[in-house]
Amino acid sequence: MKVGSRRIGFVRRDTISGWQAFLISTVSVIVGLIVFSLVFVVSDVSPLTAYREIFGYAFLSPSGFRLVLNRFIFLALCTFAFLIPYRAGLWNIGMTGQVYMGGLAAYGVVYLLGGKTNPNLEVSAWLVLPAMIAAAAAAGALWAAIAGFLKDRWDVNEIVVTMMLNFVGSFIVSHMTKEGGPFMNRGGGSEGFPLPTSLRAPVFADIPFTALFVAVLAVALHLLFTRSSLGFQIRAFGMSPRAAQYAGIRTHRMGLLVFLLGGAIAGLAAYHQFAAVPGVYKIPRDYEIVGDTAFFGIICGLIAQGNALASLPVALLFAAASIGGRAAQGKLHLAFGLDFALMGVLMIVLVGFQFLYRYRLAFRAVGVETPPAGAEAAAEARGRGSEA
Amino acid sequence: MLLPFFLRSLEAAMIFTFAGLGELVNQRSGVLNVGIEGMMLFGATVGFIVAQSSGSYVAGFLAGAAVGLLLGLLHAFFSITLRVDQVVSGMGIWIFGFGVTTYLGAPHAGPLGMERLQTLFGISPFVYVAVALTLVTWFVLQRTSLGLALRAAGETPAVAEVSGINVTRLRYLATAFGGLMGGFAGALYALYYNPVWNYNFIMGWGFISLALVFFSMWNPVVLFGGAVLFGLLWQLSLNPELLAVGVLSRYLWRTTPFIATMLILVVISTGWFRRRWGAARPQALGQPYIKE
Numbered sequence: 001m002k003v004g005s006r007r008i009g010f011v012r013r014d015t016i017s018g019w020q021a022f023l024i025s026t027v028s029v030i031v032g033l034i035v036f037s038l039v040f041v042v043s044d045v046s047p048l049t050a051y052r053e054i055f056g057y058a059f060l061s062p063s064g065f066r067l068v069l070n071r072f073i074f075l076a077l078c079t080f081a082f083l084i085p086y087r088a089g090l091w092n093i094g095m096t097g098q099v100y101m102g103g104l105a106a107y108g109v110v111y112l113l114g115g116k117t118n119p120n121l122e123v124s125a126w127l128v129l130p131a132m133i134a135a136a137a138a139a140g141a142l143w144a145a146i147a148g149f150l151k152d153r154w155d156v157n158e159i160v161v162t163m164m165l166n167f168v169g170s171f172i173v174s175h176m177t178k179e180g181g182p183f184m185n186r187g188g189g190s191e192g193f194p195l196p197t198s199l200r201a202p203v204f205a206d207i208p209f210t211a212l213f214v215a216v217l218a219v220a221l222h223l224l225f226t227r228s229s230l231g232f233q234i235r236a237f238g239m240s241p242r243a244a245q246y247a248g249i250r251t252h253r254m255g256l257l258v259f260l261l262g263g264a265i266a267g268l269a270a271y272h273q274f275a276a277v278p279g280v281y282k283i284p285r286d287y288e289i290v291g292d293t294a295f296f297g298i299i300c301g302l303i304a305q306g307n308a309l310a311s312l313p314v315a316l317l318f319a320a321a322s323i324g325g326r327a328a329q330g331k332l333h334l335a336f337g338l339d340f341a342l343m344g345v346l347m348i349v350l351v352g353f354q355f356l357y358r359y360r361l362a363f364r365a366v367g368v369e370t371p372p373a374g375a376e377a378a379a380e381a382r383g384r385g386s387e388a
Numbered sequence: 389m390l391l392p393f394f395l396r397s398l399e400a401a402m403i404f405t406f407a408g409l410g411e412l413v414n415q416r417s418g419v420l421n422v423g424i425e426g427m428m429l430f431g432a433t434v435g436f437i438v439a440q441s442s443g444s445y446v447a448g449f450l451a452g453a454a455v456g457l458l459l460g461l462l463h464a465f466f467s468i469t470l471r472v473d474q475v476v477s478g479m480g481i482w483i484f485g486f487g488v489t490t491y492l493g494a495p496h497a498g499p500l501g502m503e504r505l506q507t508l509f510g511i512s513p514f515v516y517v518a519v520a521l522t523l524v525t526w527f528v529l530q531r532t533s534l535g536l537a538l539r540a541a542g543e544t545p546a547v548a549e550v551s552g553i554n555v556t557r558l559r560y561l562a563t564a565f566g567g568l569m570g571g572f573a574g575a576l577y578a579l580y581y582n583p584v585w586n587y588n589f590i591m592g593w594g595f596i597s598l599a600l601v602f603f604s605m606w607n608p609v610v611l612f613g614g615a616v617l618f619g620l621l622w623q624l625s626l627n628p629e630l631l632a633v634g635v636l637s638r639y640l641w642r643t644t645p646f647i648a649t650m651l652i653l654v655v656i657s658t659g660w661f662r663r664r665w666g667a668a669r670p671q672a673l674g675q676p677y678i679k680e
Contacts, residue, residue: 344487
């Protein structure tokens with residue numbers, strides 16, 4: 001488009017500063033929230049009232065804020081589980097299944113100690129809690145490792161595999177907790193047996209100690225990707241597996257590595273959700289809705305552009321939207337799934353904004369030569385190798 | 389006992405076929421769509437709501453197909469015009485579909501409450517349409533200039549463009565067709581195969597259809613074969629008593645189609661299989677085309 005002696009157009013950019021990325025992500029979230037207002041308008045609710053209801057409950061009411069913090073821990077861990085493979089160019093959309101396996105493994109430890117039949121089990125929490133956590137992390141890691149191994153060995157599409165593993169995992173949870181399954185609550189009720197009181201996770205000021213997982217992992221992942229050579233290798237692999245190989249990086253185990261790490265963190269999320277959140281302490285009947293909440297990790301990771309520290313405020317925002325949304329849908333007579341709808345709308349807006357991460361608006365004087373397009377095409381053609 | 393089982397499997401197969409044919413044409417033009425699950429969820433939920441509130445199946449099917457078409461165009465806009473990574477765009481459409489349809493459908497949870505659609509020789513007439521469409525798609529892709537142009541756009545878009553083919557327009561067309569088919573397949577699922585709206589009720593059929601396209605080596609006839617196989621597997625997982633009584637819980641049986649999907653993906657990804665059949669993969673699949 002020409003304006004006077006200037007031409008306005010989009011120019012490809014090769015690098016983007018942290019500040020610019022932050023700006024684009026923030027604007028995309030704001031635009032997403034504005035677009036989502038349409039949902040309220042259609043339902044005859046003023047968007048301002050609705051957002052005040054959602055975020056007011058989430059941040060200003062003590063009971064709401066406690067729920068938000070617990071949800072935040074879960075979402076932040078799911079985000080980490082997504083973003084480690086994401087930095088290697090791989091899509092882990094199987095946090096859901098990894099969470100299921102982690103939850104089953106944690107309760108498996110309790111089951112083996114007889115915690116199903118004896119709610120007043122007297123065991124040392126100092127020994128059993130670490131065992132539960134380790135079992136959850138290991139189960140999540142192994143479940144995810146299936147996708148990583150298949151990716152490395154035969155270049156099997158990890159999106160389809162992790163998604164299939166979600167469904168398999170979901171039915172395994174049903175098998176274990178419903179219709180007489182081994183983990184079924186003795187009182188019936190198609191849910192898992194309750195955690196013995198002695199094995200409830202320590203809570204400080206209403207916050208379970210699992211908040212430490214988030215703090216430690218956020219820093220650790222930040223250091224991993226900014227300071228360590230392993231993090232550099234993962235990122236190089238993510239940009240171009242072939243180039244990474246030529247650069248001497250051992251790439252044949254990369255998928256397995258990142259999925260093991262991601263899956264282990266999803267297992268920790270499961271431990272938190274099913275064994276540490278006050279008031280839950282079991283695998284609930286509607287575990288599928290809890291499990292699918294893990295999908296928020298995808299959008300948090302994408303908005304944060306794979307940056308672990310940056311993902312924390314995003315995860316907090318979505319935790320608030322998720323908890324506040326559930327509260328508001330009752331109060332404002334909206335349908336179930338308001339938070340999932342917000343996730344969907346923000347996601348699609350974000351995809352549109354992806355364009356701005358790679359192109360910028362430019363004003364150029366007419367007649368100035370632009371660089372040859374061939375270089376751009378070559379840069380575009382770098383194979384991601386994540387199909388089929 | 390066996391005949392109804394087999395007929396029901398064919399009806400499941402027709403849904404995989406419609407969704408898969410759309411995805412196949414889509415991919416043949418060089419555009420990967422991993423968001424087909426979201427398109428099916430949208431087609432299913434919108435089709436369900438429209439049919440239920442208007443009392444008309446025709447309106448439901450049209451609405452389901454139309455919303456799929458719009459999502460196909462959206463995917464085309466993102467991945468062809470804006471050159472967003474095709475996987476990112478597809479994932480976006482899936483989550484968009486999952487999130488929004490959960491909210492839209494929740495007030496309509498439960499059975500459709502309409503008289504069931506008529507059958508023809510015991511199966512939905514759409515099964516015959518699916519067979520016909522498979523053959524037509526094969527014919528168009530292999531024997532017409534449109535098919536040649538489409539395949540060229542997916543193999544070597546730069547060369548196609550030089551020989552006078554408008555790659556962008558063809559890819560738009562193919563992606564819109566993929567969306568249309570995905571939406572229609574979803575509507576067929578919700579209005580005929582499983583007319584009870586339920587949370588996330590497409591159950592991964594979109595992802596299975598995607599895997600079927602990889603399995604088909606981009607050949608519509610093979611795709612139909614795969615769809616029948618998965619239709620059988622799915623029905624078997626719901627009726628394990630046909631195979632074995634009392635072995636494993638009904639929940640564990642339900643995992644079998646998903647495990648089979650992974651196994652098939654593994655087999656077609658092995659070096660042996662790729663050496664033998666792998667050349668069929670559209671070379672430019674997943675890559676945006678930039679006009680020079």
